[in-house]
Amino acid sequence: MPERRSNGGPSLLDRAYDWHDRLVANPRFQAFAQTFWLTRPIARRRAKELFDLAGGFIHSQVLLACVRLRLLDMVRAEPLPAEILCARAGLPPEAGRRLLEAAVGLRLLRRRGGALGLGTLGAALLGNPAALAMIEHHPLLYDDLADPVAAFSRGRGGGSLARYWGYAEAATPGELPEARTGPYTELMAASQPLVARQVLDAYPLGRHRTLLDVGGGGGAFLAAVRERAPQLGLMLFDLPAVAAKARAVLPEAGAGAVAIHEGDFTRDPLPRGADVISLVRIAHDHDDAVVLGLLRAIRAALPEDGTLLLAEPMAGTPGLGTLDAYFAVYLHALGTGRLRSAAELTDLLAQAGFGPVRRVRTAMPLLTGLLVATAH
Numbered sequence: 001m002p003e004r005r006s007n008g009g010p011s012l013l014d015r016a017y018d019w020h021d022r023l024v025a026n027p028r029f030q031a032f033a034q035t036f037w038l039t040r041p042i043a044r045r046r047a048k049e050l051f052d053l054a055g056g057f058i059h060s061q062v063l064l065a066c067v068r069l070r071l072l073d074m075v076r077a078e079p080l081p082a083e084i085l086c087a088r089a090g091l092p093p094e095a096g097r098r099l100l101e102a103a104v105g106l107r108l109l110r111r112r113g114g115a116l117g118l119g120t121l122g123a124a125l126l127g128n129p130a131a132l133a134m135i136e137h138h139p140l141l142y143d144d145l146a147d148p149v150a151a152f153s154r155g156r157g158g159g160s161l162a163r164y165w166g167y168a169e170a171a172t173p174g175e176l177p178e179a180r181t182g183p184y185t186e187l188m189a190a191s192q193p194l195v196a197r198q199v200l201d202a203y204p205l206g207r208h209r210t211l212l213d214v215g216g217g218g219g220a221f222l223a224a225v226r227e228r229a230p231q232l233g234l235m236l237f238d239l240p241a242v243a244a245k246a247r248a249v250l251p252e253a254g255a256g257a258v259a260i261h262e263g264d265f266t267r268d269p270l271p272r273g274a275d276v277i278s279l280v281r282i283a284h285d286h287d288d289a290v291v292l293g294l295l296r297a298i299r300a301a302l303p304e305d306g307t308l309l310l311a312e313p314m315a316g317t318p319g320l321g322t323l324d325a326y327f328a329v330y331l332h333a334l335g336t337g338r339l340r341s342a343a344e345l346t347d348l349l350a351q352a353g354f355g356p357v358r359r360v361r362t363a364m365p366l367l368t369g370l371l372v373a374t375a376h
Contacts (some may be wrong), residue, residue, distance in 0.1 A: 038152035058275040060138070062102040067135045071100075072108065079117035140164050144333040157335020165334055191367075192220035194278060198362045199311045202370050205229045205276065208307065214236060214265060214298065215282040219258065226256045234258040235274055237265065249372045265294050270301040277302060278309045278319030281368070283345065284327065285337040297373055306375040308354065314369040316341040317346035323366060342371060349373045 010018070022030050034040040040246045052059075066072060069089040074080060080088075086096030100116060103109040105300050108122040118126070118372060125131055144159035149161070206223060210233035213222050222234050237248050240262040250258040261271045270277075277298050283291045298308055315324050329340035340348075355376030362370050 017107070022165070036341060052336035055375075058102075059106055060142070062099065062106060063108065064135055064138065066103050066122075067125075067132055071103065072091055072126050074117060075109065075122075076126060077115050079112040081115050085116060088098060098153065100105070119238055128194070133191065137164075139331055145329070156332050161330075161333040162335040163234050186218070190281075192217070194223055195311065195368050196221050196224035197369050198364055199280065199309065200224060200228050202308060202360045202362045203372060205232055208231060208276040210235065210274040210276070212271065212277045212301070213278050214238075214270060214294070216246065216280075217242055219250040221278065221280050222250065222258055226258075230256065233274075235261065235271060237270055238265060239262045239264060262309055265297060266290055270297050272301050274301070275303060276307040276309065278311065280309075281312045283310065283337075284312050284331065284339050287336055287338070288348070290352055292348055295348055295354070299353040302375040304375060308349070308373040308375070309346060309370075310349070310373065311368045312372040313339060313367065314342050314345070314365075316340040316343075316371065317365045320366055337358050342369060345371055 022221060024166060028042070033043040069091070071085060071089060074085060074088055074289055082097055082100050083093060085100060086093050089096060092302065103122070104111060104116070104119065107119040108125070109116045110119040110122075140160040144161050199221075207227055208229075211222075211225060212227075212235040213219075214237050216222060216236035216238050222236055225232065226234060232243065234250075234257070236250070236258055238245065240247065243260050243262045246258070248258050250260065252258060259271075263270075279294070279298065282294070286294070293348065295308075302308065313323060315327075317323060324339060331337045331339065342359050349357050349371070353375065354373040357371055357373045360372055361371040362368055
């Protein structure tokens with residue numbers, strides 16, 4: 001709703017927005033802005049932004065094709081001529097060249113004389129296995145959005161992505177077999193080392209005795225913690241089928257032992273004994289009632305002055321508006337959860353019985369933000 005003054009009329013800011021919108025939508029102003037020297041750069045930038053919006057699906061499909069065909073891997077060692085790349089990828093020469101041209105335009109590849117090598121974004125992508133895993137996973141989302149009007153008209157979930165993420169539509173997640181939980185656990189594990197580095201660089205754990213990782217998956221976060229703080233006692237809590245995967249890779253005895261606990265955090269109490277609990281990329285996958293119940297369970301498991309590390313991407317992060325758009329659609333297709341701002345998470349933490357909450361800066365806020373809350 002438009003902002004109103006106390007007398008019921010539009011505010012000055014609201015009237016300024018109305019004036020701006022009418023001006024920018026006027027074809028005569030658009031024609032003027034495209035030629036006037038002062039507004040021309042802005043008009044060109046806005047035109048490119050609109051074209052990127054319209055062409056975004058094509059860009060995502062070019063990216064997916066390059067990843068699936070392993071084109072970036074082929075030129076990792078040295079640039080290769082287009083005909084060799086097409087032959088190795090099994091592409092007809094004409095169609096293959098069009099794909100390669102598109103990849104150059106998206107800076108995935110770069111022309112190097114008569115050959116093609118890695119572009120700026122292609123090189124960055126090869127160094128990010130988490131992004132590669134998500135790109136290969138995205139066709140499930142594309143399938144759900146083949147008819148976007150239908151996808152939003154039918155409500156949340158009900159499609160390929162929700163079926164892939166076994167917990168989304170399960171009444172009793174704790175009873176799910178490994179076949180339903182395994183794929184998503186592995187997908188999250190691919191990005192966990194990068195997320196762990198962001199969290200552990202921002203918040204050293206040396207001041208604590210024992211860490212419990214709730215929803216810890218296959219144990220990738222705890223494995224990173226063990227390298228940084230080998231003296232720390234470690235505990236993991238997750239669904240039985242997921243905990244079984246953690247047992248296969250984490251020692252439960254001897255040096256670096258991890259106490260692995262099975263349960264459903266939507267129903268079961270959490271194990272006690274930790275003075276710090278981590279919740280890494282869990283909250284945004286669940287609705288408010290579930291998150292509030294989980295935060296209360298965490299508060300009950302912590303001693304007085306215990307600490308919660310809540311790490312995940314956060315809505316309203318300055319300069320990252322596309323993040324909000326992505327998660328709004330992804331979580332709609334998933335059928336559960338929403339991206340929350342730091343203020344919304346802080347409010348939930350206060351309702352759950354936590355006291356001071358501070359936001360800790362991370363190196364890559366696009367990947368994860370971090371809130372540190374104290375039990376009181």
